[in-house]
Each structure stands twice: as structure tokens, then as C-alpha cells.
Amino acid sequence: MCTCDEFHEYKEEDYLQIAEIQHYQFCPRQWGLIYLEYQWAENVLTVEGTILHQKAHDPQIKEKRGKRIVVRSMRVSSPRLGVTGMCDVVEFIRDETGISIPKYQGKYRVLPVEYKRGRPKEGNEDIFQLTLEAMCLEDMLVTSIPEGCLYYGEIHHRTAVPLTRESRTQVKKVLQEIREFRNRKYTPRVKRRRGCKNCSMKNLCLPELPRTESAREYLARRLSE
Numbered sequence: 001m002c003t004c005d006e007f008h009e010y011k012e013e014d015y016l017q018i019a020e021i022q023h024y025q026f027c028p029r030q031w032g033l034i035y036l037e038y039q040w041a042e043n044v045l046t047v048e049g050t051i052l053h054q055k056a057h058d059p060q061i062k063e064k065r066g067k068r069i070v071v072r073s074m075r076v077s078s079p080r081l082g083v084t085g086m087c088d089v090v091e092f093i094r095d096e097t098g099i100s101i102p103k104y105q106g107k108y109r110v111l112p113v114e115y116k117r118g119r120p121k122e123g124n125e126d127i128f129q130l131t132l133e134a135m136c137l138e139d140m141l142v143t144s145i146p147e148g149c150l151y152y153g154e155i156h157h158r159t160a161v162p163l164t165r166e167s168r169t170q171v172k173k174v175l176q177e178i179r180e181f182r183n184r185k186y187t188p189r190v191k192r193r194r195g196c197k198n199c200s201m202k203n204l205c206l207p208e209l210p211r212t213e214s215a216r217e218y219l220a221r222r223l224s225e
């Protein structure tokens with residue numbers, strides 16, 4: 001929840017998309033190519049991810065299942081954090097320590113659920129995205145959300161994720177880094193990583209281009225191989 005020392009409101013034109021933190025945490029250069037240079041490339045993994053999200057964003061926006069209300073494609077934002085975006089799924093679970101919801105009896109606790117293709121990752125990118133979604137929900141609904149869930153399509157499994165103070169602090173730090181790059185309009189340089197192999201942007205990014213070699217030299221070398 002918001003604390004008084006954080007009271008600062010961003011203008012809407014300065015808002016970041018929640019998804020930016022996921023791309024940036026995976027690879028700052030990938031973030032720069034997408035959000036500063038407006039480049040995009042699909043591969044089989046991004047297409048699978050889109051299909052999974054379309055399922056999560058089923059047109060049935062709200063449904064009640066027993067003690068649970070399930071809301072899909074819920075728009076969220078936070079003027080305090082300067083971000084906006086969409087939660088795949090937000091569940092409201094009957095719990096007398098929770099909040100009231102108009103038109104429903106009782107009280108409910110809030111559980112954001114983010115859908116991802118593949119498996120749990122080594123990095124924190126999915127956890128940071130989920131944490132940021134929860135922080136927006138906390139501001140909007142004036143509640144505390146101690147836990148969220150990540151659903152991974154490849155293993156058909158939902159993992160509970162504690163939304164810790166540490167991850168919230170890191171999320172704010174990463175948002176600040178993103179703003180600094182955005183203000184400078186600077187796309188971070190290549191820093192090769194394991195994720196390059198499956199990155200949909202690799203043909204635009206050219207991660208194998210040595211720093212001492214020009215793009216022209218690189219292409220000539222690759223064509224002659």
C-alpha cells in the first residue's frame with residue numbers, strides 16, 4: 001500500500017506500461033528496441049504467449065465460482081508509481097479480513113494471477129511484473145496483497161509468489177532505471193545472455209555482432225560462412 005513518504009503523482013503522459021518491467025528485467029536492450037525504437041519480431045515463443053494470453057483474456061470478463069469472483073483483463077494504473085496496464089486475471093476470494101466489492105455480499109481478498117507460456121524462469125522478470133500489478137491493485141483498492149500467482153502454460157501449473165518488501169523495492173528501482181533510459185532516449189547496448197538464443201528480437205539486435213566489427217563486416221562474414 002502507499003505510504004506517505006511516497007506521495008508523488010506522475011502525469012499520464014509519463015506513465016510506463018506494466019509490461020515494460022518484464023521486458024527490461026529480461027534484457028534492457030530488448031526493452032529499448034521495443035519501447036524506444038518501436039521494433040517487434042515474433043517467434044514461436046511469442047506467438048504461444050499471445051495465444052495463452054488470449055485464453056486468459058476470455059471475453060467473459062467476470063464470473064463467480066463459489067467463494068471466488070474471477071475478473072479477466074482488468075485495467076489497472078497507479079499515479080504514484082506512474083504505470084498502467086492490464087492484469088490477466090484478478091481473483092477476489094471470500095475472506096472477512098478483505099475488502100467490500102459493490103453488488104457482492106461479504107468481504108474479499110485480492111489475488112492477481114499472471115499467465116505465462118513456458119516454465120518458471122531463472123530471472124525475476126515475471127515476479128516483478130506480478131509485483132507491479134499487485135502494487136497498482138493495492139493503490140486502487142486500498143488494500144494489502146501479500147501474494148500473487150504465476151501460471152505457466154508449459155507445465156500447466158500455478159505457482160504462489162510472495163510479494164515481498166524486497167521485490168517491491170527492486171521494482172521501484174527498476175522503474176527508475178527505465179525512466180532514466182527513456183528520458184535519454186537511449187537503447188542499452190548488447191549484453192549477451194542465455195536468453196539471446198530464444199529471443200524474438202535477435203535478428204534485429206544482432207547480439208553476435210562483436211563490438212570491434214561493423215554491421216557491414218558482420219553481414220559479410222556471416223554470408224561467407
Ligand code: SF4
Pocket residue numbers: 027028029030033190191192193195196197199200201202205206207
Ligand atoms: S538478442 Fe539478447 S541482447 Fe539482444 S535483445 Fe535479445 S536478449 Fe537482449
